[in-house]
Amino acid sequence: MFENLPYPDLILWLLLAGLLLFGLMAVNALAAVYAERKISAFMQDRLGPMGQGAGFHAGKWGLLQTVADALKLILKEDIIPRAADRRLFIIAPYIIFIGAFIAISALPFSEYIQVIDINLGIFYLLAVCSLGVVGLITAGWASDNKWSLYGALRSAAQIVSYEIPAALSIIVVVMLTGTLDLQGIIRAQEGLIWGILPNWIIFNNPFTFLAFFIYFISGVAETNRTPFDIPEAESELVAGFHTEYSGMRWAFFFLSEYANMFIVCGIATVAFLGGWQSPVPGFLDSGGWGLFWFFAKLLSLIFVMIWFRWTFPRLRVDQLMGVAWKVLLPLALLNIFGVGLWSLYIG
Amino acid sequence: MSRYLVNIWETVSTLIIGLGVTFKHMLHIRRGYVTLQYPEEKWPRPERKIGFDHNDYNVIRSRLHVDIDDCIGCMKCARACPVGCIHITTVKVPKGVDLGTTSNDTKKRLLVTRFDIDMSECMYCNLCTYPCPESCIYMTGGPNSGKHPIDYEFSEYDRSNLIYRFANISPEEVERITTPPAKPETEGVKA
Numbered sequence: 001m002f003e004n005l006p007y008p009d010l011i012l013w014l015l016l017a018g019l020l021l022f023g024l025m026a027v028n029a030l031a032a033v034y035a036e037r038k039i040s041a042f043m044q045d046r047l048g049p050m051g052q053g054a055g056f057h058a059g060k061w062g063l064l065q066t067v068a069d070a071l072k073l074i075l076k077e078d079i080i081p082r083a084a085d086r087r088l089f090i091i092a093p094y095i096i097f098i099g100a101f102i103a104i105s106a107l108p109f110s111e112y113i114q115v116i117d118i119n120l121g122i123f124y125l126l127a128v129c130s131l132g133v134v135g136l137i138t139a140g141w142a143s144d145n146k147w148s149l150y151g152a153l154r155s156a157a158q159i160v161s162y163e164i165p166a167a168l169s170i171i172v173v174v175m176l177t178g179t180l181d182l183q184g185i186i187r188a189q190e191g192l193i194w195g196i197l198p199n200w201i202i203f204n205n206p207f208t209f210l211a212f213f214i215y216f217i218s219g220v221a222e223t224n225r226t227p228f229d230i231p232e233a234e235s236e237l238v239a240g241f242h243t244e245y246s247g248m249r250w251a252f253f254f255l256s257e258y259a260n261m262f263i264v265c266g267i268a269t270v271a272f273l274g275g276w277q278s279p280v281p282g283f284l285d286s287g288g289w290g291l292f293w294f295f296a297k298l299l300s301l302i303f304v305m306i307w308f309r310w311t312f313p314r315l316r317v318d319q320l321m322g323v324a325w326k327v328l329l330p331l332a333l334l335n336i337f338g339v340g341l342w343s344l345y346i347g
Numbered sequence: 348m349s350r351y352l353v354n355i356w357e358t359v360s361t362l363i364i365g366l367g368v369t370f371k372h373m374l375h376i377r378r379g380y381v382t383l384q385y386p387e388e389k390w391p392r393p394e395r396k397i398g399f400d401h402n403d404y405n406v407i408r409s410r411l412h413v414d415i416d417d418c419i420g421c422m423k424c425a426r427a428c429p430v431g432c433i434h435i436t437t438v439k440v441p442k443g444v445d446l447g448t449t450s451n452d453t454k455k456r457l458l459v460t461r462f463d464i465d466m467s468e469c470m471y472c473n474l475c476t477y478p479c480p481e482s483c484i485y486m487t488g489g490p491n492s493g494k495h496p497i498d499y500e501f502s503e504y505d506r507s508n509l510i511y512r513f514a515n516i517s518p519e520e521v522e523r524i525t526t527p528p529a530k531p532e533t534e535g536v537k538a
Binding site for chain 1: 365368369373376
């Protein structure tokens with residue numbers, strides 16, 4: 001629809017799409033932060049942000065808490081350490097943000113809603129997810145702070161190591177569906193197995209079931225969430241690579257972290273859980289409902305990520321690397337082998 | 348090799364047990380949360396054991412209050428205060444002006460125009476409460492709960508609000524009471 005537009009119109013459509021995506025990222029950060037605070041509170045037998053009381057309060061059930069936080073961050077003083085590398089310091093949050101932004105723009109929100117619909121879909125997503133590392137290292141280096149540098153380098157090692165099992169698990173999906181195109185992968189998962197289970201790749205064979213978990217764990221590690229949050233370990237590195245950032249710059253890091261969570265869960269739903277398809281074909285299946293199913297699956301996965309954060313203790317950095325190279329990588333390679341054999345002789 | 352697989356199995360199973368625990372806590376939040384939502388909900392202030400019965404001896408240390416309608420302006424409390432944080436100004440009224448009586452039926456002879464207690468200087472020693480002949484200055488709560496129940500949250504946003512101004516007479520009213528009524532001219536009689 002947009003291929004043959006004259007240039008001014010195309011630019012305007014792209015700007016509109018960009019604004020909508022930015023709005024989505026902001027709303028996602030607001031909602032995810034609120035959800036994280038409430039869910040973590042409930043898991044710890046406390047109430048989290050609540051809003052009863054006189055005076056300036058945070059809305060019923062604390063719903064306006066994140067709005068108040070955002071206002072506070074905007075009004076904060078912008079401090080740049082004197083010894084910091086000024087240009088890199090300023091650019092770093094934007095690099096991570098750009099990485100997250102262009103990845104979100106490729107996610108298929110429904111059958112008809114997708115900003116970048118290229119036939120290299122999933123390859124593009126995997127490639128773009130690695131852009132964040134550059135921003136992280138830049139932030140750690142530019143802060144001129146030893147702990148930030150440690151955090152940044154550990155984070156770089158972690159992200160690069162966990163890219164491999166993630167990519168190998170996605171290769172399993174590509175093997176089964178035969179296409180890199182995201183809409184094609186989703187369409188290949190329609191129908192039912194044995195009459196009751198939806199034909200999602202996760203239910204296809206035991207190897208893909210394992211592949212989903214390998215991908216999910218690697219995704220949690222890529223976004224620096226607990227139990228893999230050594231780079232921003234609050235009790236060890238003050239705040240890791242974003243120690244020296246305050247106010248709006250820190251808000252960009254924060255926004256990008258939640259956007260990365262969104263992307264990882266998005267890729268997991270598209271590749272393994274059937275994307276925008278309804279679990280029971282025929283039930284709420286028409287065009288508009290795709291958006292609902294996509295978000296339902298994605299938000300459940302985000303809930304699982306939050307659940308992980310507040311249940312598990314943090315991994316030490318050598319244990320973290322051990323898990324990536326000694327456990328997840330062999331299992332991912334085994335998966336590829338197993339899925340190949342399965343589809344050859346059984347599937 | 349088997350050690351490796353057993354490790355993986357143990358890891359996964361114990362992680363799932365942990366997930367179950369937190370999920371259960373999340374679902375049962377209504378039953379057991381430990382948050383006290385102040386100021387809607389407050390813990391009751393505990394009774395203090397001081398060695399003798401509260402009703403015998405006025406030693407509660409909470410916050411000073413003055414029943415200004417009972418004050419006769421004797422300034423005994425201001426003299427008793429070791430810190431000097433009570434500031435009282437009284438005005439003699441001209442003859443014939445009736446100020447009324449206190450609740451103990453003592454006639455009031457002085458008009459109290461200023462009765463300020465600077466609570467940021469007060470050291471809560473209670474020494475001002477004992478000499479008062481009308482028992483009108485006291486600490487709230489405890490044995491005085493009938494007159495003024497206890498409150499323990501008198502924090503203020505501005506330090507000047509810690510000066511408690513008890514006198515409730517306006518300057519115009521003072522002017523009105525202290526100005527003697529116009530006397531009719533009397534001729535001759537001068538003793």
